[in-house]
Amino acid sequence: MDTQSKEYRAEVRKLNDEFRRFGIGNGSVMLTAGIHETGPRFVEEVIAKVQCFNDFTRDNDPYNEHDFGKFDIDGEPLFFKFDYYSFDLQGHSPNAADPAVTHRVLTIMLASEY
Template sequence: MTNAKTARIAELNDMLRTTFLTGKVLLTEGIRDLPDTLQSSVIEAVQTFQAFTPDNDPHGEHDFGALTVEGHKVFWKIDYYAPDMLHGSDDPADPKQTRRVLTIMLAEEY
């Protein structure tokens, strides 16, 4: 994959993660079971996450993160689907060909 394509994927992923406006956002049962104030803290932590390194983002796509919020280990990940939502996207850099899904979960649910 080209560097320009990777940068575009990261940009699109960051847009979804920071705004929740350009795809679907799913909260797992474990996250939904947390108190509302803690859920809000988790969401804010995901939206403001910037700790990308070669170790946790080896492909440079900004498609996964791990963090701890008030003692809870939280993972978030972004998956790429074709517009029919039945298959993987052929080109995650093209928003016309891709539907993004951000899932936020407790690490123990992974």
Template sequence: MFRTRSDKVSLVMGHVIVTRGIAELPAVFFTAIMEAVRRFDDFTEHNDPHGEHDFGALTVSGERIFWKIDYYKRGTEEGSPDPSNMVLTERVLTVMLAEEY
């Protein structure tokens, strides 16, 4: 589930993918990283120039982490023609170590 951009928190369904580097971390670090991604709200004009809130970079327990949300046409690997349309779009959150980028 993902947060929407409004001031009110509402959740939309999606998929979460973690890279091998994240998956191989000890459970306590994995949990801390996923919680930090969930709580991330440090969006600025510099790191989010289009106001889409679809990428973040943060440091957790000394590890630099990137996360990215992509919007796919449901049932395909193509980009969604209308990411705001929940019927047409599947959201995929990818969480990775920065060194895996």
């Protein structure tokens, strides 16, 4: 599938949303040290905000794949982003639209950690 096609991007978007919102699919969620240092209540709030995030725009999602988000909690700016690895985590995924060969990594961080 052509990585520039609408079909490819729609499939990546669907897989990203399913993993981000419901934990469906093969992947991992990584929280940075800065997120952990804020305490469990903040961590819960951050995860809930990522799961319900729907403020995708041309500025933060130019390829319409829902692979990046930016939001604030109590004035603290945060980011989340997806990276795509091979199923065995030994390199980049050959096809992010194919869940049989892709391990999604969703990283959630304070903007200051970027």
